[in-house]
Amino acid sequence: MAQAESHPRKYKVIGTRPVRHDGADKVTGRAIYGADLRLNGMVHGKILRSPHAHAVIKSIDTSAAAKLPGVVAVTTSADFPDLQDKIADLGEGAVNLAHLGANVLAHGKALYKGHAVAAVAATSPHVAQEALSLIKVEYEPLPAVTWVLDAMKDDAPLLHDDVYTKSMGKKADKPSNIAAHIHFEKGDVEDAFAGSDLVVEREFKTASVHQGYIEPHVSTALWNQDGHLTIWTSTQGSFTARQQTAELLQVPISQVTVVPCEIGGGFGGKIAVYLEPVAAMLSRKCGRPVKMVMSRDEVFEATGPTPGSSMRVKIGATKDGKLTAGEAWLAYDAGAFPGGVIGPGCMCVFSCYEFPAARVDGYDVLDNKPKTQAYRAPGATQAAFACESVIDELAEKLGIDPIEFRLKNAAKEGTRRVDGPVYPRVGFIETLEAAKASDHWKSPLEGKNRGRGIASGYWFNIGLKSSAAANVNPDGTVSLLEGSTDIGGTRTSVAMQLAETLGITAEAVHPKVVDTDSVGYTDVTGGSRVTFATGLAAYEVGRDILRQMCERAAILWECDAAEVESVDGEFKTKDKRMTFAELAGKLSQTGGPVVGRATVNPEGPTNGFGTHIVDVEVDPDTAKVTVLRYTAIQDAGKAIHPSYVEGQMQGGAVQGIGWALNEEYVFDGEGRMANASYLDYRMPTALDVPHIDTIIVEVPNPAHPYGVRGVGETPIVPPPAAMAVAVYHATGVRMQELPMSPPKLWAAMQK
Amino acid sequence: MAKKTHVATTINGEPMEFLCEARQSLLEVLRDNLAMTGSKEGCNNGNCGACTVLLDGQPVDSCLVLAVEAEGAEITTVEGIADDSRLHPIQQCFLEEAALQCGVCTPGFIVTAKALLDRNPTPSEHEIRFQLAGNLCRCTGYDKIIRAVQDAGKRMAAEARGASTTTNGSPARQQQKQAT
Numbered sequence: 001m002a003q004a005e006s007h008p009r010k011y012k013v014i015g016t017r018p019v020r021h022d023g024a025d026k027v028t029g030r031a032i033y034g035a036d037l038r039l040n041g042m043v044h045g046k047i048l049r050s051p052h053a054h055a056v057i058k059s060i061d062t063s064a065a066a067k068l069p070g071v072v073a074v075t076t077s078a079d080f081p082d083l084q085d086k087i088a089d090l091g092e093g094a095v096n097l098a099h100l101g102a103n104v105l106a107h108g109k110a111l112y113k114g115h116a117v118a119a120v121a122a123t124s125p126h127v128a129q130e131a132l133s134l135i136k137v138e139y140e141p142l143p144a145v146t147w148v149l150d151a152m153k154d155d156a157p158l159l160h161d162d163v164y165t166k167s168m169g170k171k172a173d174k175p176s177n178i179a180a181h182i183h184f185e186k187g188d189v190e191d192a193f194a195g196s197d198l199v200v201e202r203e204f205k206t207a208s209v210h211q212g213y214i215e216p217h218v219s220t221a222l223w224n225q226d227g228h229l230t231i232w233t234s235t236q237g238s239f240t241a242r243q244q245t246a247e248l249l250q251v252p253i254s255q256v257t258v259v260p261c262e263i264g265g266g267f268g269g270k271i272a273v274y275l276e277p278v279a280a281m282l283s284r285k286c287g288r289p290v291k292m293v294m295s296r297d298e299v300f301e302a303t304g305p306t307p308g309s310s311m312r313v314k315i316g317a318t319k320d321g322k323l324t325a326g327e328a329w330l331a332y333d334a335g336a337f338p339g340g341v342i343g344p345g346c347m348c349v350f351s352c353y354e355f356p357a358a359r360v361d362g363y364d365v366l367d368n369k370p371k372t373q374a375y376r377a378p379g380a381t382q383a384a385f386a387c388e389s390v391i392d393e394l395a396e397k398l399g400i401d402p403i404e405f406r407l408k409n410a411a412k413e414g415t416r417r418v419d420g421p422v423y424p425r426v427g428f429i430e431t432l433e434a435a436k437a438s439d440h441w442k443s444p445l446e447g448k449n450r451g452r453g454i455a456s457g458y459w460f461n462i463g464l465k466s467s468a469a470a471n472v473n474p475d476g477t478v479s480l481l482e483g484s485t486d487i488g489g490t491r492t493s494v495a496m497q498l499a500e501t502l503g504i505t506a507e508a509v510h511p512k513v514v515d516t517d518s519v520g521y522t523d524v525t526g527g528s529r530v531t532f533a534t535g536l537a538a539y540e541v542g543r544d545i546l547r548q549m550c551e552r553a554a555i556l557w558e559c560d561a562a563e564v565e566s567v568d569g570e571f572k573t574k575d576k577r578m579t580f581a582e583l584a585g586k587l588s589q590t591g592g593p594v595v596g597r598a599t600v601n602p603e604g605p606t607n608g609f610g611t612h613i614v615d616v617e618v619d620p621d622t623a624k625v626t627v628l629r630y631t632a633i634q635d636a637g638k639a640i641h642p643s644y645v646e647g648q649m650q651g652g653a654v655q656g657i658g659w660a661l662n663e664e665y666v667f668d669g670e671g672r673m674a675n676a677s678y679l680d681y682r683m684p685t686a687l688d689v690p691h692i693d694t695i696i697v698e699v700p701n702p703a704h705p706y707g708v709r710g711v712g713e714t715p716i717v718p719p720p721a722a723m724a725v726a727v728y729h730a731t732g733v734r735m736q737e738l739p740m741s742p743p744k745l746w747a748a749m750q751k
Numbered sequence: 752m753a754k755k756t757h758v759a760t761t762i763n764g765e766p767m768e769f770l771c772e773a774r775q776s777l778l779e780v781l782r783d784n785l786a787m788t789g790s791k792e793g794c795n796n797g798n799c800g801a802c803t804v805l806l807d808g809q810p811v812d813s814c815l816v817l818a819v820e821a822e823g824a825e826i827t828t829v830e831g832i833a834d835d836s837r838l839h840p841i842q843q844c845f846l847e848e849a850a851l852q853c854g855v856c857t858p859g860f861i862v863t864a865k866a867l868l869d870r871n872p873t874p875s876e877h878e879i880r881f882q883l884a885g886n887l888c889r890c891t892g893y894d895k896i897i898r899a900v901q902d903a904g905k906r907m908a909a910e911a912r913g914a915s916t917t918t919n920g921s922p923a924r925q926q927q928k929q930a931t
């Protein structure tokens with residue numbers, strides 16, 4: 001693997017702020033997002049969804065719908081191949097195909113309100129909608145459960161009769177809603193607690209929240225008469241969408257092409273397929289392209305969310321502020337199918353600190369919510385809310401400044417996380433030092449009902465597979481083909497790394513995100529990996545091009561290729577030199593075009609840490625929390641395009657503020673989501689937040705030639721904990737529940 | 752097939768006629784009948800602002816306007832904001848200041864910001880936040896959007912005064928700190 005260049009270099013492109021390559025299309029309305037696609041002969045699909053949170057589907061009669069003029073196809077799960085319990089590896093997590101299939105269209109049982117039951121395609125969306133009302137479904141409603149602790153009870157309504165608790169490699173003997181139990185332990189935990197001067201133990205709970213991307217899910221499929229299936233979709237991973245769709249339809253992946261459209265946000269929620277296989281099946285039946293777009297209430301009721309959680313965290317310390325032991329018990333709901341994000345939750349709960357001894361128990365719990373999905377640092381935000389709240393309380397009780405307390409115990413190179421891995425060089429301490437030195441931390445906060453909070457957070461950068469290729473054009477520019485769908489400007493952050501490697505400008509690289517037939521396999525846009533791993537691929541593409549171009553220069557100069565050096569956009573020998581563009585113009589005389597290619601699979605995740613500071617004011621009469629000032633500090637390794645790094649930090653912080661203050665799935669007595677609209681779900685608006693100041697810390701990642709660390713996810717981890725601490729200092733109440741919405745906070749303030 | 756109504760309107764300065772069903776929203780007609788897909792649908796019920804267009808100069812959620820109500824109106828969509836060969840200062844500032852990530856909310860923000868800045872090119876931060884509160888963005892945390900709108904207003908005011916528009920890096924950039 002590439003090693004970090006040992007001497008800090010002066011970069012020409014990295015660290016600058018060029019205009020993004022897809023910018024003009026996106027500010028003029030010309031960019032084609034999934035919903036903007038129009039194909040000749042296209043028809044429109046809609047999905048009938050369960051009105052019950054839990055019910056047996058006794059029968060489905062689609063005959064009347066099929067007869068409605070304009071309806072061209074109808075489908076239910078009966079049309080799909082029977083899938084055994086087969087596990088498919090999707091890169092950032094594995095999926096049980098039988099479960100995935102049953103989530104896409106219910107098999108026998110509806111497991112949450114909004115669960116897809118049947119679908120129609122018609123000549124207009126209105127006709128398709130009308131046809132849905134003609135489908136007769138006979139349900140037998142069952143009791144539903146939507147709170148994780150209720151779902152764990154022995155007498156809870158059971159979602160699946162074939163899910164048995166997996167624990168330490170063993171399978172239980174009777175079915176349960178507890179799909180898995182995870183256990184990590186290091187050191188002698190009992191002994192370490194016994195030797196502590198102070199132990200704090202608290203219980204926490206958090207509600208499910210949605211990723212909230214503004215673009216609803218959308219897919220268009222054409223199952224051509226020659227059997228080839230093309231899918232245009234908004235996805236975080238075109239290759240994983242291809243794999244899931246091919247598996248669910250039981251066709252070879254070579255029969256499927258996925259064309260990624262521009263994507264309007266994902267945050268982890270656009271990795272699993274929902275519409276793709278259904279649109280494909282409808283298209284197979286009617287022989288026309290079928291477009292399916294979700295409405296906003298479908299997005300809330302049938303996609304996402306992230307788990308609700310119940311957590312207990314106990315931490316011990318000595319008088320002089322050294323952590324002695326930690327114990328965490330985490331139960332996260334997975335929704336209707338197993339495989340939530342409890343794993344990373346368990347890995348992250350104590351990941352910021354050096355614990356001599358620690359124990360973590362985690363539970364993956366089924367309940368009647370949509371199958372939960374990743375949401376930006378999946379599982380870590382809940383865990384950090386619990387751990388950081390206890391850390392703050394310990395610091396307060398010990399009379400130690402919260403930054404000093406963290407510094408005394410901060411994870412650093414050599415720290416072993418409770419789940420095993422040992423950190424290489426990481427930048428947590430540097431974020432704490434930057435927080436301490438920040439103008440925000442140094443300015444006193446004055447005024448009544450105000451408080452300041454600080455908290456830290458951790459997330460991995462997964463590596464995984466990325467491919468890229470680039471063509472050198474005769475005018476000295478380079479066309480870059482990549483497989484990572486671009487959700488927030490990664491075309492540019494990847495292109496900049498190629499430009500830096502070649503010694504040309506960012507503008508001289510033309511990046512394109514291409515379909516699954518046009519580039520090598522590339523894993524999802526997720527896990528904070530694109531600028532890191534696809535950037536690494538771009539770097540390797542650049543090296544491949546330079547190597548070939550040195551050979552071409554040697555042909556022109558009639559010398560040995562080993563005598564040609566490439567430095568800063570020039571090729572030279574002792575006495576000759578040529579710019580990149582000059583040589584690019586002469587390639588046809590030296591054997592033809594040059595194409596660079598690379599595929600990478602960096603092993604072992606790297607690590608990103610952040611620390612956030614927030615000031616709030618709490619209205620004593622209404623318990624409304626106003627965010628007065630916010631500073632996000634993060635180790636970016638090396639910020640390729642600092643504006644987009646800041647943007648990730650700001651966006652993550654505001655999502656975290658929403659999670660802390662307002663956002664939650666509210667369920668009625670029958671387990672149905674009661675607030676499935678933006679109005680009632682209440683994400684932060686521009687008026688709800690202040691400017692988010694950012695401080696980028698750069699501790700180069702040893703596993704990347706330019707030192708890049710992914711930055712996308714860490715910024716959502718600290719906010720709820722930091723907000724809770726700030727609210728405590730404003731009100732005297734330590735909130736152990738999210739969201740800290742006015743009714744909940746007000747009730748707590750009355751005690 | 753539902754009965755259709757003939758509507759005559761002006762879109763981005765061009766006279767435009769279309770047939771629509773009574774139940775169709777202006778957003779649906781723009782996107783599906785007229786193939787102008789710059790205006791986005793995020794919620795279809797007036798909560799996100801991604802579909803914002805100007806109707807006789809006023810920003811409206813086009814998903815809440817019936818297409819038949821557009822009769823005789825002047826409509827501006829995101830497709831009509833740039834000059835023939837030049838981006839509008841709002842668009843330019845959005846790009847230079849990285850005020851978009853996924854970009855799906857961007858058309859709505861640009862149209863709303865235009866309505867605001869045409870009226871008042873030097874709004875305060877609070878006024879911008881207030882006027883843009885009907886537009887949701889899930890990616891950016893709004894910070895860079897607010898700064899871009901503020902800077903675009905300054906450029907528009909400078910252009911209106913005929914002054915030079917050259918700026919040396921935006922204020923937004925200078926305010927972001929970077930520690931190493």
Ligand code: FES
Nearest residue numbers: 793795797800814
């Ligand atoms: S689509 Fe019109 S406001 Fe959301």
Ligand code: FES
Nearest residue numbers: 852853888889890
């Ligand atoms: S940039 Fe993605 S919603 Fe605003």
